[in-house]
Structures are given as structure tokens and as C-alpha cells.
Amino acid sequence: MGTYGCALPIPGELVNMKITTFNGIHMFFGEPSKQTVSFMRVEGIEQLYSFVKKNGWDQITEIKTQHWGGKECDVTTIDGSIMRFFQLE
DSSP states (O other): OEEEEEEOOOOHHHHHTTSOSOOSEEEEEESOOSSEEEEEEOSOHHHHHHHHHHTTOOOBOOOEEOTTSOEEEEEEOTTSOEEEEEEOO
């Protein structure tokens, strides 16, 4: 059991416009979530994939092109949570 967090980079403008009320970090105590815990946009998803594999972590899915045009891959963390990365074309 431990403390787990999730950083949400919500632009301050959205908070100021009252579109969202949160702009910070969630912290949780307990067992890690065994589901997708993040959905992060990256540039250079192929480089990310290569970096992860080169450093010995094999819990990463192949890069797939999605029907909406983006590319995605998932990394399963050491505690079983899933971090999804995507790149827009």
C-alpha cells in the first residue's frame, strides 16, 4: 500500500473561466489502480517507444494508428497501472 498521484496540466485559463475547478495534483492512498491512469500527448511517439524498449522495459504495446488519426501506445507500470501516450498527426 502506498501513496499514488496524478498530475493534471490543466491551463490556468480554464480554471479562471470556471470551465474546470481543479488545477493541481491528485494524491491517493491505497492500492494502485490497475487501469489507465493517464492519457498524455507526446511528440515523437516512435522515439518514446524506442527509449522504453532500449532501457529494458517490455511492458509497452506496439504503436497503433487509431480511427481518429492519432497514434497510441500503452506502458504498464511496475505496479500494474497503464499510462497511455498519443501523438496527433
